[in-house]
Amino acid sequence: MKTPNVHDWLTEHSDYLYRFALARLRDPHLAEDVVQETFIAAIKSPSFAEQSAPRTWLTGILKHKIIDVMRKNMREVVATDLMHEEDANMDEFFDETGHWAEKPLAWDIPHDALEQKQFLVILQQCMDKLPSKLAALFLMRDIHETDNEEICKELSITSTNAWVMLYRARMGIRKCLEIHWLQA
Amino acid sequence: MLNCKQTSQLVSQSLDRRLSLRERIAVRLHLLICKYCKRFSQQLLAIRIGLQRMTKSMEEDTHLNMPSETKARIAKALEAESK
Numbered sequence: 032m033k034t035p036n037v038h039d040w041l042t043e044h045s046d047y048l049y050r051f052a053l054a055r056l057r058d059p060h061l062a063e064d065v066v067q068e069t070f071i072a073a074i075k076s077p078s079f080a081e082q083s084a085p086r087t088w089l090t091g092i093l094k095h096k097i098i099d100v101m102r103k104n105m106r107e108v109v110a111t112d113l114m115h116e117e118d119a120n121m122d123e124f125f126d127e128t129g130h131w132a133e134k135p136l137a138w139d140i141p142h143d144a145l146e147q148k149q150f151l152v153i154l155q156q157c158m159d160k161l162p163s164k165l166a167a168l169f170l171m172r173d174i175h176e177t178d179n180e181e182i183c184k185e186l187s188i189t190s191t192n193a194w195v196m197l198y199r200a201r202m203g204i205r206k207c208l209e210i211h212w213l214q215a
Numbered sequence: 216m217l218n219c220k221q222t223s224q225l226v227s228q229s230l231d232r233r234l235s236l237r238e239r240i241a242v243r244l245h246l247l248i249c250k251y252c253k254r255f256s257q258q259l260l261a262i263r264i265g266l267q268r269m270t271k272s273m274e275e276d277t278h279l280n281m282p283s284e285t286k287a288r289i290a291k292a293l294e295a296e297s298k
Binding site: 037038041042045046048049050051053054055063066067070071074075124125128129130131134135136137138140147150151154155158170172173174193194197198201202204205208 | 218219220221223224227228230231232251254255257258259261262263265266267268269270271272273274275276277279280281282285286288289290292293296297
């Protein structure tokens with residue numbers, strides 16, 4: 032078997048890996064960094080020469096690099112969150128008896144492709160209103176695809192604080208969609 | 216009996232961890248009698264599905280490429296590593 036050439040891999044797979052990372056981290060610089068780290072880890076790996084399906088193998092390494100970034104982000108978000116503990120109660124959304132202060136309105140679930148597209152545009156705008164690290168954490172939790180199970184498992188080892196933050200992010204995005212999607 | 220605030224918290228957490236049996240039953244009972252929390256729960260799912268679609272379409276967007284300067288930088292870093 033021919034020894035793989037890492038430069039060929041770079042040419043063939045870096046765009047794919049970059050998109051994979053960007054779709055999850057939503058930050059071009061972070062995405063570039065994790066791709067670079069992935070290639071470096073790959074050439075240092077003892078099994079480098081035996082890879083017959085490099086894209087799958089590289090994607091596996093990349094996922095771990097993404098988890099590392101997410102873990103770090105999560106620690107930072109949780110640390111920041113502790114400083115704002117008083118508004119963790121979401122009291123604006125509920126009355127003192129725990130009932131909805133403003134009852135969630137019914138939405139049109141997008142039907143056709145065009146509506147779906149418009150919905151995603153507004154969803155993206157609502158995501159953009161979140162602090163970027165919280166948005167990335169939230170995104171990671173909500174992508175939850177099957178091949179991502181490992182990532183989800185890793186991120187489940189979180190404190191109550193992380194749940195509170197994810198809750199808050201979802202409440203905010205839901206409210207934002209209620210305003211902008213319903214009235215679009 | 217859970218109130219709406221507690222229910223909404225558990226519904227959100229159910230997307231992040233496996234709820235206990237007791238919690239799952241309590242949430243289900245509340246959703247049976249409360250259309251607002253039921254709506255809330257469906258909307259969180261719609262958000263999750265929307266984000267999955269968004270990620271998928273970004274992953275498949277062949278116009279999104281890594282800048283060539285970055286590729287050159289990585290190639291250089293790889294050379295330095297393999298020396």
